[in-house]
Amino acid sequence: MSIVRSVFFLALGVLAISSMCIMIQNHLTVESVNDKENLQPSRHHVLSLGQEDDDVLVFVHISDLHISAFTAKDRYEQLNEFCNINLKAINPGLVIASGDLTDSVTPDNLVVDQFIEEWAMYKALYTICQNVSSVPHWLDLRGNHDNFNINGYNSPNNYYPKFGSQRLHPSGSYMTTIETNNKTKYAFIAVDATLDIGSKRLLNFVGQLDDTRLLKLQELDQAASKLNVNATIWFGHYPSSIILTYGILPGLRHVAAKGIAYLCGHLHTFSGLIPHMYSNHHSGMLELELADWKHNRMYRVAVIDQGLFSFADIKHKTWPVIVVTNPKPLLTVQPSKEPVELMATSTHIRIFIFSPLPINSCEVKLDEGSWQPCKRSGQKHPLYTAPWQPELYSKGLHVLQVRARDSSGSEMLSKIEFALDDTKPRFPLSARLTLMLDFTTMSKVLFAVSIILCTLPFCIIRRLQLRIIQRKMTVLRIRTSCIRLWVRKFWVFASINRLLFPFLAYTVYLTFGPWFIAHFVQDRVGVLFVWGTLFDDGLYLPGTTTYFYCAIHVIFFNMLLVIILAHTADVRYQEKILKKGTDSRTMCRKITSCFPISIFLIFHGITCLIFWQSYGYLSMLVNPARSWSLILAFYLWLTAKRLDTPQLTLAVKTWN
Incomplete structure (x- = not known):
């Protein structure tokens, strides 16, 4: 009967994994699109593709400028060079600057804030660009760096309404229409997905669109249709996969489905791992992430030639x-x-x-x-x-x-x-995975899987141990020595209540308990949970980046800790039960046995200091998930190191 049950659950697991793979494959596969609802309102007034240039629109896209008043002065100098030489040579009808206009980071690269000097530099830049290069339209919007440490759009330190070129649009999202010499109209719609409350670094990575913002975008899309534009170009800072949509309205990909392309930045090509981050959504709309100006000095030249959209991503001075x-x-x-x-x-x-x-x-x-x-x-x-x-x-x-x-x-x-x-x-598959999957959903899945891996195997081991004691199954026999060694380590760990129960309790706590309390924005206090952040005035922000960071914590803290504890407990098991190694416990070996936990505690202690630098001392003092967990880890390690024969009884009964 047990064999039948095992085969059943194995088949069920294989079916679940297969279904997930098929779902991801279907999501990433783009078939030919022939959806009349997604057609542009007008495809007439086009000339034959011969030698005429009457119906042409040229525009330039630049992203992640990261203008800094403290470092990388050459970055700003080359931006001025870009205005004086590149834009003058290209002579675009408009320029799109899609977020992270300023760096908002102190020279030590730890503290983030808004600096009026950087915004003044940015305003001077686009003013020069428009005057010297005769650029008629400079379209910009905020990125996450432009939203660091901002307590709402009307916050005194939100300098975009004072210095941004499109500061007259209080909602952040807006539409601009451009006409060519042939009277062809094109609409450019900006998507502001910055957080309502711009927290400091670490938790200000994912954008958000609620029903109010999505309704505004729908109105802009309908306005473009009423103007009978020939094509619509959408642009924003965040890729659509890095935008959390919550509410009853469909997300950005549905709202922007009629557009030719969605232009974005933010990901900086993953440090060069995905230099051409392009994809095509099921609606037929292109999504084109642009490499940053900050490190790569990249920009995009796009041409709409008689209705046909083409582009090239270029490195400065090429x-x-x-x-x-x-x-x-x-x-x-x-x-x-x-x-x-x-x-x-x-x-x-x-x-x-x-x-x-x-x-x-x-x-x-x-x-x-x-x-x-x-x-x-x-x-x-x-x-x-x-x-x-x-x-x-x-x-x-x-x-x-x-x-x-x-x-x-x-x-x-x-x-x-x-x-x-x-x-x-x-x-490229890497580009499709990055742009077409949902970052928040995948982070939730990663977090759930990491929690399951830290709990379910030990629950199964305890169940097997109980069945062995009840004589419903025999002691495990594993032939492969390496596998037998590690199974024994985890088996011993799972048999010790003083180690297993605190570890499981801490792991389960991470799924619902508060991680820490901190000043996320200026003097505004909030409580961080994996599923969101609660502020002192009752405001709630849904969890986005939190799932990803919490999953990383579980992987590098819980999983590594359980390996250290299992190994330490197994060493005591060999000493007390198998009588191995008792004669070789020299001082040098005792000191060496402390290396893993020492490195572990030092590493995670440093990561706690990063939270202190970002959110202040409160995030260190009231931090059950991070700083307090170091005390728990050291206590469990001491417990494992001092195990005696009575605590190893269950392991002896079910393993030997």
């Missing part, structure tokens, strides 16, 4: 800048939102080449063919064209290479893949 708009790069093709059918009937390859110096040469190469010259055709924009026969490339995947050189000798080679049939793009 010239010439090449953006191919026909044929579109495969990763940017959106049949439900753009007139992509124009590519198959076009007469010319279309390339926009930007440089502060004249372009001396331009060449294109299709597949394995020869290099062909291209010439400047645009009068208002640096459009270069080359004749081609699209019918020769109507099937499958093809490669277009563009080579351009300016008068200084700087040369750039751009290579894109394109297809004129229904060949689907393949976005």
